[in-house]
Amino acid sequence: MEETLLDIDLKDREEYIINMGPQHPSTHGVLRFETCLQGEMVKYIIPHCGYIHRGIEKMSESLSYPQLVHLTDRMDYLSAHMNNEAVALCVEKAMEVEVTDRVKYIRTILAELSRIASHQLWWSAFGMDLGALTTFFYGLRDRERILDIFEETTGTRLIQTFITPGGLMNDVHPNFQKRVREFVTYFRKKLPEYNQLLTGNVIFQERTKGIGYMSKEVAISYGVTGPSGRGSGFHCDIRKLAPYSAYPFVKFNEITATEGDTFARYWVRMQEMSESLDIIDQLVDNIPQGDYMLALKAIKAPKGEFYHSVETARGELGVFIVSDGGPNPARIKYRTPNFSNLFVINKIAAGHKIADLVAISGSLDLVIPDIDR
Amino acid sequence: MALLTTFREVGTYFREIYSGVASLVRGMRVTGGYFVRPQTVTQRYPENRKELKMFDNFKGELILVHDEQNHHKCNVCNTCMRKCPNGSIEVISKKIEGADGRSKKVLDKYIYHLDMCTFCGICVSVCDEHALKFDQEFEHAVFDRSKLVKQLNLPGSISQKEANNE
Amino acid sequence: MYDFAPFIDSYTSYLNAHFSPFWAGLISMVSLGVALLLFYAVLGLYLVYAERKVCAQMQNRMGPNRVGPMGLFQTIADLIKLLLKELIYIRNADSFLFNIAPFIVIVASIMAIGSIPFARGLQAVDLNIGVLYILAISSMGVIGVLIAGWASNSKYSVIGAMRSGAQVISYELSVGLALLCAITFAGSMQLSEIIASQQDGWWIFKGHIPAFVAFVIYLIAGTAETNRGPFDLAEAESELTAGFHTEYSGIKFAFFFLAEYMNMFVIAALATTLFLGGWLPFHLYNFTAFNTVMDYIPPVFWFFGKTAFVIYVMMWFKWTFPRLRIDQLLALEWKYLLPISLLNLLLISFLTLMQWHF
Numbered sequence: 001m002e003e004t005l006l007d008i009d010l011k012d013r014e015e016y017i018i019n020m021g022p023q024h025p026s027t028h029g030v031l032r033f034e035t036c037l038q039g040e041m042v043k044y045i046i047p048h049c050g051y052i053h054r055g056i057e058k059m060s061e062s063l064s065y066p067q068l069v070h071l072t073d074r075m076d077y078l079s080a081h082m083n084n085e086a087v088a089l090c091v092e093k094a095m096e097v098e099v100t101d102r103v104k105y106i107r108t109i110l111a112e113l114s115r116i117a118s119h120q121l122w123w124s125a126f127g128m129d130l131g132a133l134t135t136f137f138y139g140l141r142d143r144e145r146i147l148d149i150f151e152e153t154t155g156t157r158l159i160q161t162f163i164t165p166g167g168l169m170n171d172v173h174p175n176f177q178k179r180v181r182e183f184v185t186y187f188r189k190k191l192p193e194y195n196q197l198l199t200g201n202v203i204f205q206e207r208t209k210g211i212g213y214m215s216k217e218v219a220i221s222y223g224v225t226g227p228s229g230r231g232s233g234f235h236c237d238i239r240k241l242a243p244y245s246a247y248p249f250v251k252f253n254e255i256t257a258t259e260g261d262t263f264a265r266y267w268v269r270m271q272e273m274s275e276s277l278d279i280i281d282q283l284v285d286n287i288p289q290g291d292y293m294l295a296l297k298a299i300k301a302p303k304g305e306f307y308h309s310v311e312t313a314r315g316e317l318g319v320f321i322v323s324d325g326g327p328n329p330a331r332i333k334y335r336t337p338n339f340s341n342l343f344v345i346n347k348i349a350a351g352h353k354i355a356d357l358v359a360i361s362g363s364l365d366l367v368i369p370d371i372d373r
Numbered sequence: 374m375a376l377l378t379t380f381r382e383v384g385t386y387f388r389e390i391y392s393g394v395a396s397l398v399r400g401m402r403v404t405g406g407y408f409v410r411p412q413t414v415t416q417r418y419p420e421n422r423k424e425l426k427m428f429d430n431f432k433g434e435l436i437l438v439h440d441e442q443n444h445h446k447c448n449v450c451n452t453c454m455r456k457c458p459n460g461s462i463e464v465i466s467k468k469i470e471g472a473d474g475r476s477k478k479v480l481d482k483y484i485y486h487l488d489m490c491t492f493c494g495i496c497v498s499v500c501d502e503h504a505l506k507f508d509q510e511f512e513h514a515v516f517d518r519s520k521l522v523k524q525l526n527l528p529g530s531i532s533q534k535e536a537n538n539e
Numbered sequence: 540m541y542d543f544a545p546f547i548d549s550y551t552s553y554l555n556a557h558f559s560p561f562w563a564g565l566i567s568m569v570s571l572g573v574a575l576l577l578f579y580a581v582l583g584l585y586l587v588y589a590e591r592k593v594c595a596q597m598q599n600r601m602g603p604n605r606v607g608p609m610g611l612f613q614t615i616a617d618l619i620k621l622l623l624k625e626l627i628y629i630r631n632a633d634s635f636l637f638n639i640a641p642f643i644v645i646v647a648s649i650m651a652i653g654s655i656p657f658a659r660g661l662q663a664v665d666l667n668i669g670v671l672y673i674l675a676i677s678s679m680g681v682i683g684v685l686i687a688g689w690a691s692n693s694k695y696s697v698i699g700a701m702r703s704g705a706q707v708i709s710y711e712l713s714v715g716l717a718l719l720c721a722i723t724f725a726g727s728m729q730l731s732e733i734i735a736s737q738q739d740g741w742w743i744f745k746g747h748i749p750a751f752v753a754f755v756i757y758l759i760a761g762t763a764e765t766n767r768g769p770f771d772l773a774e775a776e777s778e779l780t781a782g783f784h785t786e787y788s789g790i791k792f793a794f795f796f797l798a799e800y801m802n803m804f805v806i807a808a809l810a811t812t813l814f815l816g817g818w819l820p821f822h823l824y825n826f827t828a829f830n831t832v833m834d835y836i837p838p839v840f841w842f843f844g845k846t847a848f849v850i851y852v853m854m855w856f857k858w859t860f861p862r863l864r865i866d867q868l869l870a871l872e873w874k875y876l877l878p879i880s881l882l883n884l885l886l887i888s889f890l891t892l893m894q895w896h897f
């Protein structure tokens with residue numbers, strides 16, 4: 001029997017409802033899971049979002065395209081580069097211009113670096129959700145190196161506003177290539193440590209295998225993309241399906257797993273980290289020469305509707321621009337991955353234990369500001 | 374036959390225990406390894422203030438570049454003010470009588486609202502005169518919000534153009 | 540050498556000579572109580588400090604380094620801060636139970652250290668059922684935890700408390716059975732006699748593999764008994780914010796916190812006494828020169844060194860492993876630890892019967 005959220009009588013006083021969030025260690029932000037329990041078992045979960053809604057889409061209507069880029073950093077702050085890139089690519093598509101190869105390469109390297117950084121942070125936090133506190137520090141320790149690379153080039157660590165319609169804010173720092181290469185060798189050495197500490201651990205495997213099963217059908221019908229969807233065998237990697245930037249120039253695999261459980265989602269992310277290292281490896285040594293910014297007179301989308309999507313660390317980020325030909329969009333809509341990924345939680349976590357709920361929501365890798373925008 | 378299955382089951386039982394314990398030991402080797410060979414990556418912050426150097430591109434605080442003669446390069450074109458997405462910049466101009474007797478618009482106050490700045494860097498990139506820059510200051514904390522509103526042109530400074538005309 | 544009994548004897552005889560028997564008894568009891576409390580507080584604080592340093596080193600951090608040299612006074616500063624903090628009154632909480640719960644927990648752990656032999660003659664009471672006493676007292680703490688969870692009137696607390704109840708009741712079995720192994724070897728429940736029986740070798744060496752297995756089981760079950768990671772389900776901060784002590788603040792919270800560390804100490808001390816020879820020095824068979832050198836190290840150091848090692852291993856567990864889920868926790872006990880320890884006990888009884896241990 002399919003029970004929808006509307007069928008549940010919220011007035012039922014007999015239910016043991018706990019509010020996980022908006023301030024709770026497991027939700028990593030201001031998200032509220034209204035969780036109905038039966039003993040340790042979770043009967044259903046109603047996610048409540050909106051605690052960090054800032055009206056980014058509405059705000060963007062009064063900003064010009066280069067200006068509104070800086071708001072996208074604040075959606076999925078762990079994939080800031082990818083978010084910027086999504087807007088940039090959509091505007092470039094509307095204007096029918098193409099950036100230089102140099103820009104494409106740099107954008108891709110930055111995107112892959114932030115994918116690794118994001119997965120590192122996810123790994124850290126996921127371990128902590130499961131009670132393994134040391135993972136947090138190892139993940140952050142290695143992420144620090146990526147942030148240093150970002151800081152040297154873009155000047156900021158988390159929210160960079162570096163990729164902008166037409167190119168980049170400035171050229172990369174001369175040390176960029178050297179540092180990226182150093183990082184790749186460094187992290188190749190550290191990645192096995194992650195597996196020794198957590199992946200192979202019997203407690204960890206028991207906690208994640210067979211937990212929170214999401215079938216491919218569910219993933220598709222809820223629109224779960226990114227590593228979470230790929231863990232269920234849903235081929236949804238935009239980098240493969242509609243290659244953009246420098247992805248056509250590199251060889252890489254789309255990582256998918258078929259198990260659909262928490263461990264599969266975990267495993268996909270772990271593999272993606274090493275895959276991203278490979279992508280960076282192929283690009284970093286042959287960044288072509290060229291301008292970092294196109295000489296555009298005015299950045300204006302022509303009248304019409306435009307859509308472009310990129311693969312962020314959490315799934316498909318789509319940007320839909322409705323333009324009336326002015327410097328500002330008439331309407332802009334972001335299809336953010338976390339919003340779709342969040343609502344599958346009731347489907348896959350109901351019937352598990354509270355501890356599993358934490359593991360499952362951790363494996364969906366939710367970034368709350370991306371849900372609310 | 375039944376005995377054999379039982380034996381096999383007992384075997385799996387102990388094998389499970391063995392592989393479980395082995396995986397635990399592997400994890401303990403990682404943490405134990407760092408315990409005996411400490412690799413501290415954290416820093417003691419206020420103590421290392423002297424050595425702490427931010428990257429060249431670091432976006433600390435917006436400044437108006439002044440040279441030794443206390444000349445800045447702003448020619449009051451207001452582009453930065455218009456392009457700033459957050460309205461963090463106010464360029465206030467004043468009219469002065471130039472050497473040739475014609476009245477000119479020069480910079481009176483360059484007000485920067487640090488509390489509203491999102492460090493997007495647009496202002497720096499749009500200024501054709503390269504009058505703006507980010508400095509390396511990162512300790513922004515103050516006790517009073519009004520301290521975050523800063524005047525960027527130094528007292529008594531004039532623009533280079535003004536200086537050249539005189 | 541290094542026998543504390545003469546000191547204590549002379550102290551009691553001094554008291555008896557100068558006071559009436561009633562006052563002498565009272566004074567000796569009070570001085571003992573004060574000594575134990577002081578010891579408890581200092582040890583508890585420094586265990587917290589040690590844990591923070593150990594985990595920091597494992598995590599490539601520095602740990603406390605601000606208050607005092609190498610942060611040595613950090614936990615004392617924390618204690619002062621907690622003492623000064625407001626005790627938040629919880630509306631609709633059962634205030635009597637809510638207030639008494641931290642005391643139950645802390646009293647249980649203080650009472651347990653009373654009968655631990657720290658060195659030759661340095662033991663408050665040498666009960667003839669010492670092991671049983673410690674076991675009984677230390678499992679009293681869970682009543683405090685249950686009361687705390689129930690009286691807090693918080694949903695998270697109740698879940699945490701129930702988990703803790705189920706956990707302690709199950710793991711008590713394994714702890715008991717593992718200790719029974721050592722008791723079977725030694726043939727006594729008196730802690731001083733158990734130590735005396737290890738004069739010619741610690742039980743972990745003398746008892747072949749079964750003794751080692753019993754030691755490991757004891758360590759696992761003991762960690763579970765103290766509600767420490769990876770068995771910290773009662774707190775489970777990522778699931779239940781802080782479990783049974785979510786609603787506690789100030790010094791009452793500190794009581795729970797200290798009690799956790801002292802329980803860890805008790806568990807480690809008991810492991811030391813029963814399996815690692817207590818305060819006895821490490822001796823190599825027939826290697827007299829070495830043995831004499833070892834004898835020169837005072838027993839207190841031996842005792843605390845061994846206990847520190849066991850505590851370190853427990854910390855190592857906590858900072859490496861993810862937390863178990865409640866059903867896995869119970870499965871671990873009932874499907875793995877309990878059958879193995881029963882089998883182990885059988886083996887050990889057989890060994891003892893045949894006098895096959897060294």
Ligand code: SF4
Nearest residue numbers: 447448450451453500
């Ligand atoms: S700082 Fe630059 S952009 Fe701003 S008003 Fe002055 S010259 Fe124009």
Ligand code: SF4
Nearest residue numbers: 457490491493494496
């Ligand atoms: S960095 Fe961006 S927000 Fe800050 S003053 Fe410059 S344009 Fe405005």
